[in-house]
Amino acid sequence: MKPVPPSQPEIGILPVREASIVEVGKAEGGIACNKHSAAGSVSQRACVFCGSRVVLYPIADALHLVHGPIGCAAYTWDIRGALSSGPQIHRNSFSTDLQELDVIYGGEKKLYHALVELIEMYKPNAAFVYSTCIVGVIGDDVNAVCKRVAAEKGIPVLPVNSEGFKGTKKDGYRAACEAVYKLVGTGSTDDIPPHSINILGDFNLAGETWIIKEYYKRIGVNVVSCITGDARVEDIRHAHGAHLNLVQCSGSMAHLAKMMERDYQIPIKRVSYFGIEDMSAALYETAKFFSDDPTIMERAQELVREEVATIYPQLRAYREKLQGKKAAIYVGGAFKAFSLVRALKMLGMTTAVVGSQTGGPEDYKQLQEMCDPGTIIVDDTNPLELAKFCLEKDVDLLIGGVKERPIAYKMGIGFCDHNHERKEPLAGFIGMANFAREVYSSVASPVWQFAPRRAAKLKAAAAQLNGGKA
């Protein structure tokens, strides 16, 4: 007897989540976002502490100490793809490893001794101390301990008020900005040349900051600091001497940019380095800003011409193979989603599902405007919803991060890692070529024919070709 394939059970949506999902062309008005995750929904979104940690992690010559139970300190050696051209202290994950007795009697002493020991051992240029949920519950005076150690050791010891329960990942970004801002303005700006920028919101994943910095160097623009890709404490101290802040991951760095605009009158431009269109626009926007030197624009145009001519033949070849394929996107910030929708279009693909962990009303409005009718747009989703939409839209690819990867593979769908764990640079022109290759390799992999869902489809198609015979 032939085995009967299990029927696909319909996946429902929690009523409390319905307002956070819209279908382009069917829904009027906006989407519910910028709010705490629904209890019981098992959100894909990370906690406040995680938001802070991810933003500050690439400051490579700083000590990062997680004050809390060991479980919070899951950022171990090499779990993130942020590279450093020098010190490697950031790749360690130090924790005060709070236990039951610390919860009862307080963890301040333990924090003090951990800080002193680690600073003596690793000689960092600054230390960040992350508060986790339990620290918020027991009420350790982290600020006082940091102040004491800073005075004793002569380096900035910066508390990050990132208790996991107190908001969303976005609040963690804010706490990180508040902490790192204490360094800005503490260095001299005497030697900073006139056409200088800060790159905010690029984390040097797989060396992406180096690619972008090289482009800026080629067009004659000086980078004062990158916050926080391949960052050094000393560079951040001088960041207030730049003349323009280019903000990529706006969710994480908008707050820092706004504080610098308020206190140092540094204008802000929102950019993205993903995809040909957005990468070119970032260079042109910068060149326009420094219009007192028209050679910057000339060099930017020349650079774009050269780089596009190099990668275009490869993109055309992939486009032929990917034409008509469908993708789902679920990423941290909505701005990255915009770039991905455009980049997929360039590869001949459509976006059937798109969502983010931290998008705001304006971001989702823009997504609704740029996506085709029928596209599902979702804020702060969960694994079941993602699976439901991917199956219903029959996508060929899911673009996401470490938490989305198993969802894709369990459904027999190709996956592209566009998050902080990746080892392949996807920014810049070279990054677009890498992205196209990765998308093609995953979507066209022969392995999917063995996934039960695909196998049934292929069998039906073969039967049709065979004149209805199985």
Ligand code: SF4
């Ligand atoms: S800070 Fe809280 S929510 Fe975040 S990992 Fe630690 S215990 Fe979990």
